[in-house]
Amino acid sequence: NASLRGDVFAFGISGDRTQHLLYRVRNGELEFRHPPRVVVITIGTNNVGRDNDEAHDIFLGLRACIGEVLTRLPGSKVLLPGILPRGPPVGARAQMPPAPGEDSTYHSGVAEEPTPLAAGYKVSKYAQPGAHTAVIGHVNRRLAALAAGSGGLVKYVDCAECFLTEDGTALRSDLMRDALHPTAAGMRAWLAKLKPEIENFGVADEGSGPRMDVSPTLPSTAFNHGSLDTVDEQSRSLVEHLVSWTPHALCVSHMTPKGDGPIVYCNDNFVLQTGYSVEEILGRDCRFLQSTNDVDTEALSAIRSAIAEGRACRVRIMNYHKDGTELVNDLELIPLHSDSGKVTHYLGIQRFRRNTTDGGELGDKSRTVPSTGGAYSKL
Template structure:
């Protein structure tokens, strides 16, 4: 489970004697002897005595993951933190009222209530906007929330702005193809539950001070994949990354002090960048 191995249960296969799973955070396979070690305390993936078993089960797991595209980014899952559930329930309460504009994401979206509060008041206070961002969320947490009340009574929403995936990168350096699948699941849910809404997928914002930052590079690869969801009709893609950066690709403290979360100036950049699209959507 999430608390034990930082990997979702469905990322593995098992037999009566052995269990193998893939750990996204460390990008390695772990193998356990379920008879000798039923509590899964010590992986034997590097033990020569288990080489044959490891290779056979690794091949089986790789085949299954590829065939079914089953991985942590697409299986909706709530988080265990009490504060998280309280915020989720608070958003469900707000969602009882019909809104025109939905913002869906993680801490960067939640930050509209912090560093971005003034900008939110300026741009969205009179547009029936709803903030559906929770700090630390990955795609799988958003999927769960959308299926469990966040979209209640939002069938008439006019637009949804989606910016998610940087925690899939930051927490486990997840493969971009898997993050893409998670974003795709979110978009599919929005299409079904908000049938009149235009969906604006934003490229995952840049992170790390310099262009060669490994996590920024992972986000760039994610963006290359999710950009393909754009159809110019109900689904639109917009990458505003360059607007946060200097001409040399530097992410300054004036925009994002920790090279991840925007300060007020960053939210102003965000709002200005998407305003033409929102007007295009009739907002």
């Protein structure tokens, strides 16, 4: 008996990918006189199974859709059910019928039926983990992290359990008969899960939950934290361009007369990749990512020298995740100037990777890392 109160509109199209949804939103599909309270975005499964896109690209597409919706519908909130679990099982090829506008040549080379993995294919095609489980899990974890740092504008709801058996080893055939599309019963189960989340999310007090002071010029508070209001307008524009597309962790530090650099802005990748919350990041110097016991004096000396001279630098330094995991950081620091030419801020581009070598091997490598190029050298 689950049903939603008020007006409900559906905008999905069979075969949709993130790029299709983004195009339609940017070209006026979501034009409302009164913006809706909640927009539920369910997109990405066709990028997984039809296009075999990488997890990072799918996440960027979803993030762009979320930002566009929040920008065009002020006052609305976004609810993310994530990408649902799906088939085929590991070892089988995805069987996707042509979407409207696609002919059969799109799927040339794909067998009409996947090879059975075991006796009784009807059972095995529902097996989980499936061929796409790892990619789906990666995207959903990043969506959850984005929502957690959105200041209450975005909410993530894990809906996987709606379609899985109790032990999680298979999709329920009565709820997802083709291991991809929910049946009528599956839709009802899904709605039953989403209904209270939508209604509570939509009517929640605007003052409840943390809300970040974000510059209105940023693409969306769903993936930007802090403020760039003190940054020169030209530099701010270029930083915002980077934020929209970079897969790296970014932060902007305000240089004070005391010589420290409290972080005034970070993107969601910084939150996700370091494990710290927004509240634990803003206002702190980036030194909190370093160890007090194992100080990288060479890298720190290079950083201090560059800041003292107001120039850019690139170093490789050891940082640490909140859980203690070592993170090798190919760090690039870029000065941001005021109209008078004074360095007021530094943009930090962090290329984190988990350390898989011992300290000696890291030390033998060059500390100079590739530059992003000259485009940002004169900020």
